[in-house]
Amino acid sequence: MPASPSALRPISEVARDLDISDDHLEPYGRDKAKVHLDVLKSGRKPGKLILVSAITPTPAGEGKTTTSIGLAQGMRRIGERVAIALRQPSMGPVFGRKGGATGGGLSKVEPSNKINLQFTGDFHAITAAHNLLAAAIDNRLYFRDFDLDPTRVLWKRALDMNDRSLRKIVIGLGGRSQGVPRESGFDITAASEVMAILCLSDSLADLRSRIDRILVGYAKDGSPVLAKSLGVTGAMTGILKEAIQPNLVQTTESAPAFIHGGPFANIAHGCNSVLATRMALATADYAVTEAGFAFDLGGEKFLDLKCRSAGLNPAVIVLVATIRALKMHGGVPLPEITKPDAAAVERGLCNLAAHLDAAEHFGKPIVVAINRFGTDTAEEIGVVEAFCKGRGIPCSAANVFGAGGEGAVDLAEKVVAAASKPETPYKPLYDLDWSPERKIEQIARVMYGAAGVNIQQTAEQKFRKAEQHGYGQLPICMAKTQDSLSDDPKLRGRPQGFTLQVRDVEIAAGAGFLVALTGEIMRMPGLPIRPAGERIDVDENGEIIGLS
Template identity: 50%
Template sequence: MNDIEISQAATEAPITEIAGKLDLSADQIEQYGAVKAKIKLPVTGDASTSKLILVTSINPTPAGEGKSTVTVGLGDALQRQGKKVAIALREPSLGPVMGIKGGATGGGYAQVIPMEDINLHFTGDMGALTEAHDTLSALIDNHIQQGNELNIDPRQVIWKRVIDINDRALRQTVIGLGGRTSGIPRQDGFDITVASELMAILCLSKDLADLKARINKIVIGYTYDKDPVTVADLKVGGAIALLLKDAIKPNLVQTIEHTPAIIHGGPFANIAHGCNSVIATKSALALANYVVTESGFGADLGGEKFMDIKTPVLGKTPDAVVIVATVRALKYNGGVDKNNLQEENLAALATGSENLKRHVTSMSRYGVPVIVAVNRFTSDTDAEIDQLLAYVKDELHVQAFDTTVWANGGGGALDLADAVVAAADEPSTFKPLYDSDDDLVTKMTKIVQNIYGGRDVELEPKAKRQLKTFQKQGWDKLPVCMAKTQYSLSDNAKALGAPTEFTIHVREFVPKLGAGFIVAMTGNVLTMPGLPKHPAALDMDIDADGKITGLF
């Protein structure tokens, strides 16, 4: 069976039963039907001894890595061992669901369910974020239309509109056409919803009051005098916050093995900070003894951003890090064509393993125990698995485990779970990658050299001009969120493996003061992806009885 068939065949426990595993009463949740719920805030509990496990991976490839699948399987394995565990994941975006990547609910027998609901509209969080974001857009243009009291320069409005689907035709648009009553014509564009600053704010806010305060700090553009204009200046922070009053509550579902899963927030890691919400992770830590969470894409993106952007707000550092790798993906990094990955190739595996080495090295710099999970595919040979496990042990000096969670659920990660429990009990001293007082260029250089394995950062003219403005505004000491291709450690998507001596090119910066960081746009990375020649949507259908097929 494929993923959706396995999900549809699963027996779902009532969500009240799943809540009970976390000692949540029926009064502490808001049910969305029988098997989904929102958790009411605030969530209280003693998190002082709870262990946080971060799952990340090597750079993604067309071969697939299965990071979410391993995250779910590890959580299920811990539950099988009698641990009180919660899994904390991001919400899927319709963009990749309808595009090429697929959803974010795991796979095989290591899935969160109901898979169809979670991958589609779920509890409405993505819709609420989209509407809140575009309400702000409408209020900005209405302010300009109705006299422009704040003297906003229409050419310097940096707040784009959003939609939660990959639509390349909306990257650059012109709005306000149609005469005097239709607004002031200006150039605009759309980002995907998961790149919205509101998404980042939702995922970094501690509570509703913090959410509103952060929204008021959003810079939407500049005046004709080049002064920044914020949401607070527009006096609409309360209106935007109230549209998110339900979206701020984390969602509770379950895995196929009935392990509690808290799913909330979904920023991409290549163009945003790539981590589920602080509220969800904090809630999980308060309710469970072991929390298994993941960050988006590879350790160079989501892993680094979890450590340097989310951890300071969360107030809790990971107790162990699991890096997911596959033989197939490493052979691809070693130069094998994607159509030939099922053939044994020990030489290419050895070459491609340098990519894994870079991620193990970069995550180890934070002073947290690192473990490698080799996610086995049916085409992997014993010789390939043995070679990779030996390489990790003998060359990288960390533990590695052969996992089979797609086929066996939690039973395919029991050895990994034992190692994670032991590693989480080890003493560790978290070491931030950069000092908070470092300037933006210093922070970016440390990321490039210590995480990517590159040499330097080069600012293009627009970025240089912006940096001077940021220095005048006092923004140059904020954390930096690198917007970079997920396919390579460099800013060149075709540079696979572990390139060295490269320079990261920053073309522009985007201030996101509500989120509390500056986004550095590198290379040709886009904040509105496009659909592939054969989007996944072409293979989806629903019958007269409402049964969905083709979703993965």
Template identity: 50%
Template sequence: MTTDIEVARTVTLKKIGEIADKAGIPAESVFTHGRHLAKLDLDYVEQLRGKPDGHLILVTAINPTPPGEGKTTTTIGLGDALNRIGKRAVVALREPSLGPVFGRKGGATGGGRAQVAPMEAINLHFTGDFHAITAAHNLLAAMLDNHIYWGNALDIDLRAITWRRVADVNDRALRKITIGLGEGENGLPRETGFDITVASEVMAILCLADDLVDLQARLARIVVARKRDGTPVTAGDLQAAGAMAALLRDAIQPNLVQTLEHNPVLVHGGPFANIAHGCNSVIATRTAMKLGDFAVTEAGFGADLGAEKFFDIKCRSAGLTPSAVVIVATLRALKYQGGAPLKNVTEPNAEILARGLASLGRHIENMQRYGVPVVVGINHFAGDTDAEHAQLAKFCADKFGVKAIVCRHWAKGSAGAEELAHEVVALTQKTSNFAPLYALDLPLKDKIETIARSIYHAGGIALSARAEKDLARFEREGWNNLPVCIAKTPYSFSADETLLGAPEGHILPVREVRLSAGAGFVVAICGNVMTMPGLPRAPSANLIHLDAHGRIEGLF
């Protein structure tokens, strides 16, 4: 079987200046990183604000199997297909994290004939954005410990430090650590830990900031600890925001790359959706909407996570109104949700598929709840049967009045997603009655419960004593008008990854809540989800190597 990297290498990429010219971006606003990567000047991005907006299309998905269902691939295929049928479309994606690249799930550049390129560069160091975010985050941690070492003038309670360090790899050994061991010159000993960079509040801030001024203001609002009297200590109190913003000056510029069909793509920012808000940067999305008549973007994992956060956090914060939603579904994932073992999900089984369709139905119902027109894109895999595609399509039409369209963009590129593109164009002619799920003046606890009951169909929530106490504190301190960001497993509507299908009446256990004052939301950590993942028994890193000519092999 031909691998994605082998497919990508069959295409001769155009110089990035040609892609910029195709998108109408002037050469002086393009800062090239070699032949095929570029950043866009923020002054130019700001000048685009006066232009009308194109239609914003969200691509989301059902709850996935562990290998993923091709949501990014479908996003790219749809963008290419819209251009193929004569529309001006720009895709906006998240940047890949090294965690999945070297772990289990793989990269985030699509697959087959529906890829963004150069995939090796994008999946690894790219333009250095994640390194800058990691450095800015850890600079704040160093300045916090340095302040304590030199006398602790702010009277910080060492037991109430909440700012952890980050690294962009899966490393379970760093989840809980002790620092400052040794003599006094090494600092004061205390327990802390690492999160993965994509869970960093700095990542979320970069993805939600409007511009450099907003970026620096948000950084200053980050709460890192509390004083002995219980009042919060911020990055602004530590005089760290300016230096952090300096590290992020280039990282906030959106990145321009191309699809294998030479259409423009903005790849910028990359928070995970299971432990963060799961969307690419507001700056990149707005830029795509200005450059194209259609901006096609994605939100991570299933619609219960990424799409909910896209609507309730990103769209609300940035004032965006989506025109349509594509829900990516695969027969294999629906059979997985119906109870088939992962090793058997490619085998035809109408009965198990019928059980799994309840999961797809839940996602359709949830998306329609937001008032946005919906279409289902069936991402075709080898071994799929026409009969099961028809079974899926009939379910969507009969129960929800929604079309389900088989897409073969992985094998055929844009030609394989033309029908989906035409349906998306048709949906944008309908009125989008978009509205967030909940009002911001609800208490924080009620917002969590609204998501749990309305999106997950839970019977309620169970707050740990610590979470209950912290939510009450956040309310007293005036953070009650923030939206909430749920961190949980992506494989189930519940917090239990083994509870598949469309469960009802389960309880959502909230073990911890974290204030992300700079990003502008409160994170509710549910079940056993970890903000620092671990590597699987046989990580993808085992297969990645260089050949004798220095080319990267084994990268998907």
């Protein structure tokens, strides 16, 4: 259950833990606030960055957010000054398969119901800015005063909801007065380039500059058409003026938490905003952040996209594993993963090994966190601990859901010890002057364990076009299933000998990367047969129920 409003400290008190004055806060009620960007000029020595990632998850997820929150609470319990920087949940998964995404049990960010739903309106602002550009495009096509080929418009519309029926649509039907008929579609807001731009911008001026550079389509002569030429990028920036400021809330144990931005890691870059991360680093000695899904997706993008763009350098990588996920990778059917089976855990260690191998490539200290569930046995946990000991990697079984920070003290001590090691330089996976194909092959071989890559004809042609127009040196954002190291969601464990299929490419010029689409991954998810939204209601006291 979410904490009652009376159990939460006033947000101004939480801010004072980080020496943030009331003058730098714009409160949204008593329990959340926007924080002015001037806080980044605090003058404090920046703290150390802790990146939390995970192994390939079960469909329910492995509690990476819960572990991140519990770790920060554990660090507070051993006397460390720490802040959290996390993504805001998208309402697509909230009403879809996953439900809420604010942690769980005694390791949550609060007010969880508000964060999971409307929060401070950032997602709505991003959606509105995205759709203003879409409306401006169709307005120019209607008045025929703009050199943009209607058949080569790249910019879709956005909606913060899972709705598969909007993936491909026809707009402008009903005669000349209704607009120019053409094919289009919707992306979920978490996959919008405007979301990526907001999360990668380091100032309002940078935000505006990135919006100007958005590639919206091509003219009839094949030349690129940028958003700046539509005349509405100033208005888009105006819509996002408040949204660019990070949001401050608190955990169940009153630890400060910056919640800002929410790109998915399977179809976008999967990290909270650069500004929120820098704010946590500017106000605390340790900043705990996470990257979406497993290390092959969120972890790689955090390091190769966010860190490269923002000049960040994590001190420690924490990999979250669960006994139930290891059993799944060891061949146990999902309905049976709560049954004791140490042998299956041992077989499933191949997945953990794959992610450790990938993470070690970046040269950072690694700590394995076992997110404990009530069904885990001592024998099963011992299998993981013995494996980690054999690789010389610290491992801690943490009960963050049931015991909060108290259940993560050992994990916190191991992470702080790892962070005390001499800093190693930032080391990206690939160089920007490599061809797009070579970058993808490097990601596929090192992160996924692929034997090779097949760039299909459509994607190959778009790569050539990207290079022709000066986008060839951009880094790569892989759109890939989160259910497997491969591009086939049915392949569990550590797949071998597969060829990664790249079927399409999108140019996110404003965000500053190329999106390579693999397998059947879609930028607009669909709802499951029994979506979580069917369980959510409001009780007689006006409290939201069923949102977990």
